[in-house]
Amino acid sequence: MSQATITAPVALATGAPDDLAAVEGFLARFFDEQVGRAGTHGPSYRQLWSAARDAASGGKRIRPRLLLAAHRAYAGTSGPDPDHAAVAAAAAFELLHTAFLMHDDVIDHDEVRRGRPNVTGRFAAIARAGGANARSARDFGEASAILAGDLLISAAHRLVAGLDVPEARRAALLDLVDECVFLAAAGEHADVRFALEGTPAAGEILAMVEHKTASYSFSAPLQAGALLAGAGGVAVGRLGDIGRDLGVAFQLRDDVLGVFGEEALTGKTAIGDLREGKQTLLVAHASTDASWSVVAGDFGRADLDEARAAAIRSVIVASGALERVERLIAARCRAAVELASASGLPAGLADELAATARACGERDR
Known part of the structure; x- marks a missing residue:
């Protein structure tokens, strides 16, 4: 598939508007309380919490949508x-997501997220304005982002631990959140290791995607919503499997957009992943073709220009790598829909998950 055939925009499905408004209200109250509390420890700490609040704003709210949809379905x-x-x-899952993004930006040495300075970027700018040199400013910015992420991970655990639900359900939810953090760290660590060791095998990349993205963004929110509503173990397990397929499809589409997407829609340049040398399934497949040797020296160059990036894209297309990834995205979406249909899910939830599968496969942002 060529760049020109990337599909038109589609919104991720699931989640009643009233439910999402309630989550937004909860997050607003949470951050208002924390910003006010931080103010007693000085203006800089208040700024840190304000930056965390801004980092949590916007986004697709995938995790709350899935959790609340599953909860409504099983609670009836x-x-x-x-x-x-x-x-x-x-809200706890959204805090977890924001924390992971903060830490991911530190690992990638990024200072921008969603087209604006992230926590690292904001505090690095504050340090530079105060006269710090570039290295000291970056250190301060990254330390601030690490601390902000740590605070939000702790807050997510605290929110779940304080839920007014039967003890067994609360314990199961805490185990689920703990597993999310455990797997996300495993996936992130593998992702960093890939940059050191060269292009990994396709199976290694898919395992990394399942751990780093699918587990906490799709599987766990669906399972959490069902657990809160009292669903049984079989149903919770099936939702985890459906979420895994959805999450892999979502991330693979993200990887495609990172190379072939339109910046006006995605909010990020289509050259960044190529400059970074990001090891994706696209690269794993393309690197097995003889034509990759022509562009391999340019992949991962910080000074990569658009002409050389276009050459890399051409090799990815000509080698069949893009087509193979597109087929896998379609297969994972199809598997999620089929499993949802065959799993005896409550009325309406299977349809919502089918819509989500289509959105994961077809989105252009």
Whole structure:
């Protein structure tokens, strides 16, 4: 598939508007409280919490949508008011996601996220404005982002630990959150290791994607919503499998957009992953073709220009790598839909997950 055939925009599905508004309200109150609390420890710490609040704003809210959709389906609720415990759990997953993004930006030495300075960038700028040299400013910015991420991971655990639900459900949810952090760290560590060791095998990349993205972004939110509603172990396990397929499809599409996407839509340049030398399934497949040797020396160059980037893209397409990844995205989406249909999910949830699968496969941002 060529760059020109990337599909039109589509919104990720699931989640009632009232539910999402409740999550936004919960997060606003949480950050207002923390910013106010931090103010008693000086203006810089207050700025840190303000930056964390800004980092948590915006985004697709995938995790809250999935969690609340699963909870409504298994709880059998259809009224306008969402369950308070489900809203708090949904907010916890969004805090976890924000924390992982902060830490990921530190690892990647990025100072911009969603087209604006991230926590690292904001505090590095503050340090530079105060007269710090470039190295000291970056150190301060990255230390600030690490601390902000740590605070949000702790807050996510605290929110789940404080849920007013039966003890067995709360314990299961805490185990689920703990596993999310455990797997995400494993995936992130593998991702960094790949940069040292060269192009990994396709199976290694898929395992990294499942750990780093699919587990906490798709599988766990679906499972958490079902657990909160009292669903049984079989249903929770199936939702985990469905989420795994959805998460892999979502991340593989993200990798395609990172090389072939339109910056006006994605909010990030289509040359950044190539300059970084990001080891994706696209690269793993392309690197097995003889034509890769022509562009291999340019892949990962910090000074990569658009002409050389275009040459790399051409090799990815000509080698069949893009087509292979597109086929896998379609297969994972299809597997998620088929499993959702065959799993005896509550009325409406299978349809919502099918819509989410289509969005994961077709999105252009």
